[in-house]
Amino acid sequence: MTSARNRELLALVPVAVLLTAGFAGVFSQENEQLGNLSLVYGAYFLAICLATHVYLRIRLPNADPYLFPLLATLTAFGLVMVYRIDETLARDQANWFVLGLVLFALTIHFLRDYEVLERYRYTIAIGGLLLLLAPRLPGIGQQVNGAYLGVKVGPIAFQPAEFTKLAIIVFLASYLREHREVLIVGARRVLGVTLPPLKHFGPLLVVWGASMFMLVFIRDLGSSLMFFAAFLALLYVATGRLSFVVIGMLMFLVGAWFFASTVPHVHERVDIWLHPYDDPQGSGYQILNSIFAQADGGLFGKGFGQALINVPGGGGPLLPAAQTDMIYALIVNEVGLFGAVGVVLVYLLVTARGFKIALLASDGFSKLLAVGLTSVFAIQAFVIIGGVTRVIPLTGVTLPLISYGGSSIVANFVLLALLLLVSDRARREAAEPAGRVATMGAAA
Numbered sequence: 219m220t221s222a223r224n225r226e227l228l229a230l231v232p233v234a235v236l237l238t239a240g241f242a243g244v245f246s247q248e249n250e251q252l253g254n255l256s257l258v259y260g261a262y263f264l265a266i267c268l269a270t271h272v273y274l275r276i277r278l279p280n281a282d283p284y285l286f287p288l289l290a291t292l293t294a295f296g297l298v299m300v301y302r303i304d305e306t307l308a309r310d311q312a313n314w315f316v317l318g319l320v321l322f323a324l325t326i327h328f329l330r331d332y333e334v335l336e337r338y339r340y341t342i343a344i345g346g347l348l349l350l351l352a353p354r355l356p357g358i359g360q361q362v363n364g365a366y367l368g369v370k371v372g373p374i375a376f377q378p379a380e381f382t383k384l385a386i387i388v389f390l391a392s393y394l395r396e397h398r399e400v401l402i403v404g405a406r407r408v409l410g411v412t413l414p415p416l417k418h419f420g421p422l423l424v425v426w427g428a429s430m431f432m433l434v435f436i437r438d439l440g441s442s443l444m445f446f447a448a449f450l451a452l453l454y455v456a457t458g459r460l461s462f463v464v465i466g467m468l469m470f471l472v473g474a475w476f477f478a479s480t481v482p483h484v485h486e487r488v489d490i491w492l493h494p495y496d497d498p499q500g501s502g503y504q505i506l507n508s509i510f511a512q513a514d515g516g517l518f519g520k521g522f523g524q525a526l527i528n529v530p531g532g533g534g535p536l537l538p539a540a541q542t543d544m545i546y547a548l549i550v551n552e553v554g555l556f557g558a559v560g561v562v563l564v565y566l567l568v569t570a571r572g573f574k575i576a577l578l579a580s581d582g583f584s585k586l587l588a589v590g591l592t593s594v595f596a597i598q599a600f601v602i603i604g605g606v607t608r609v610i611p612l613t614g615v616t617l618p619l620i621s622y623g624g625s626s627i628v629a630n631f632v633l634l635a636l637l638l639l640v641s642d643r644a645r646r647e648a649a650e651p652a653g654r655v656a657t658m659g660a661a662a
Contacts, residue, residue: 222283222645223275229287230271233294234264240298240522247523263294270319277326278642280649282575285641288568289619289634293627295561296620299549302523303541307622314624318631325635332639336583339392346385347428349378353436366436367614379441379615380629383448383598384636387590390425390449394456395582425449430473437483440601440613444594446470451593452586455576491611504538508547508606511537512558519554541622543614546606561620562603569596572637578644588640591633 238260245256267290274281293315301308329335335342353359353366360368360375367377425446450466453459478488486501494502511525525548529536540548550558572592579585598615605612616626 220279222281223271223279226274226283226287227268227271229284230264230267230290233267233287233290234260236291237263237294237298240295241301243522244298244302247521263297266316266319270322273323273326274638277330278638280645281638281642282571282645285568285571285634285637288564288571289630291564292561292568292619296545296617296622298522299545299552299620300541300622302552303527303548303622307541310624311622311627314627317624318628321628322631322635325632326639329636329639332587332636333581333583335388336392336395339389342385343389346382346389349385350382350436352378367438377623377625379438380623380625381632383441383445383594384591384629384633386445387448387452387594388587390452391583391586391590394452395586398456398582430477434477434481434484438614439484439487439611440598440605440615443470443610443613444597444601444615447597448590448594451597452590455589456582456586487611487613491608494608504544505606505608505612507537508544509608511544511547512550512555512607515551515554515558517554517556519550519552519557522552525551542616543602543612543621544606545617545621546603549620562599565596565599565618568592572596575637575641575644578648579640580644580647584640584644588637591637595630595633 238256241256241259267286270286274286297308297311297315300311352369353361355369358369358371359366360370367379368375369378428445430442446466450463453466454463474484477484479485489496490501490505494505496502498506514520515525525537527535527537527540527548537544537547546558546561549561553560569592572588572595576585576588576592579588595618598618601610601613602615602617602621604610616623618630619627
């Protein structure tokens, strides 16, 4: 599969060119003379990506050749956008990128036989749920924009939800692989709707309850929606029953409506989404300025470094949380609707490659693991882009690999490592029969 790795190598070159051009665009707005610093940054980035490529060529020669370049594209674009906002944050982001690649390599090294995760599914699930509860613990929990998202232990701070999503996907993929037949065979039709057997209806209720718990106790609407949507995607792939997904969606909508009506902070989020003009200088300030920034960008954008992030004269932020929640609005403002659609297209390509890996996988766990990892990545992108564009209420999740945040970068490169492990095995097994047929034909 040398040709696959060669395609990966060739795809990394334009990624480095994109990063170099992006930094050149930012520097040209900040300085009258354009130096060679953008070339240096581009060379550093390409060198790191080439080192990762060599590692993949040795360890996973059959893995998908496009996933790593696609995620490197998102990371490069994110580095440019964050640098445009704050140089210090961009340096931190670059360090997290390197750490993410280190954990990416370690994941591939120690989980070459990733099916071992099935044996520890309950331990992994419990560990993930405990991580999710950590932000509510006194002394280490941190509240961000009203939601309990962060944990700070000494100098180390991170968002547990980014790692919990991996643990939950591993558990659900393993559980549904084992019980998929029971869910299908034991299903009954009531009023034309296929219902799962009551004794196996528990997992749906447990995941639904966990999502509602996150909505109320942790106040994290984005992660709640992300986890439950990924579960429904896995449930559909495991059973092929669309009615199960419809039932799950109705359960989530009913639960969300109930808590939006009774729990103050959930009601406030929904109210800001529906009626931002009621308090344009207060609660609606962020989302309204996000919409205005996107409209101001037009089709082609104002150019790198041209967006107005802060009110002139030290009047405070014009686009609050531009490096995290609102980075998509900044992207639309500076590169226009066409540039933003290009970013969305990259997420769609990652999603397509992930689902192709699932189609190639021959065993149930690999197939469900690839679907779950791909779904949670795609849904996270949708949740934050949908919030910024006011399609859904604004949430606190990050735009994968573009928004500032070390936890997101590290967790998503671990996610990439798991996807490539599945891909390497699936593509190798798919090539083996063809190789045997060719050998037999030559012998004949």
